Amino acid sequence: MRGTLVERFEAKYIPEPNSGCWLWEGSYVTGGYGQIRIGSTRVLAHHVAYQLFKGEVGESKVLHNCDNPACVNPGHLRLGTQSENIKESVDKGRKNIARGERCGSSKLTESQVCEIKYLLANTTLRQRDIAAKYGVHQVTISKIDRGRCWGICNAPTPQEVLSPMSAGRAGPAVKMTTSTNIGQKPL
Numbered sequence: 001m002r003g004t005l006v007e008r009f010e011a012k013y014i015p016e017p018n019s020g021c022w023l024w025e026g027s028y029v030t031g032g033y034g035q036i037r038i039g040s041t042r043v044l045a046h047h048v049a050y051q052l053f054k055g056e057v058g059e060s061k062v063l064h065n066c067d068n069p070a071c072v073n074p075g076h077l078r079l080g081t082q083s084e085n086i087k088e089s090v091d092k093g094r095k096n097i098a099r100g101e102r103c104g105s106s107k108l109t110e111s112q113v114c115e116i117k118y119l120l121a122n123t124t125l126r127q128r129d130i131a132a133k134y135g136v137h138q139v140t141i142s143k144i145d146r147g148r149c150w151g152i153c154n155a156p157t158p159q160e161v162l163s164p165m166s167a168g169r170a171g172p173a174v175k176m177t178t179s180t181n182i183g184q185k186p187l
């Protein structure tokens with residue numbers, strides 16, 4: 001005998017004592033959501049949890065208060081709209097963006113990023129030029145510009161920023177305040 005849906009559901013999760021999440025032990029779909037079979041169709045386990053314990057889902061989406069897609073604890077679930085569902089995914093994605101030197105495949109060190117931030121803010125150099133200078137893709141510079149990566153940065157001193165650029169020049173004299181000549185190639 002296969003038992004009722006409730007019985008099958010309750011046999012397939014284990015409570016996680018710290019978070020209170022009910023972790024699904026059945027099969028999963030993409031995105032980490034549990035699934036359970038009802039007749040010949042497979043449905044999302046957290047949807048079933050909501051319907052079994054809290055009520056109809058209707059056209060709504062079932063969202064996780066606990067940010068754990070594998071969780072089927074009805075106490076952690078709430079109804080939301082599709083746009084809330086998308087917003088939740090986007091927010092989660094943002095949380096997962098790596099920070100600092102772990103950001104993507106960045107070849108840049110933190111001090112280089114500080115330089116780039118300074119150049120973006122204080123010079124007329126284009127992202128493309130800065131990207132070429134540091135040997136990275138322009139998208140990387142764009143992300144730094146928008147603060148997507150490397151949100152943390154201690155403001156560099158002008159010396160730190162300009163010293164790599166003065167390499168190869170004859171004299172140590174570097175103008176700090178006029179940014180117009182920064183983009184020029186050394187003669």
Ligand SMILES: [Zn+2]
Pocket residue numbers: 019020021022066068071072073076
């Ligand atoms: Zn949970």
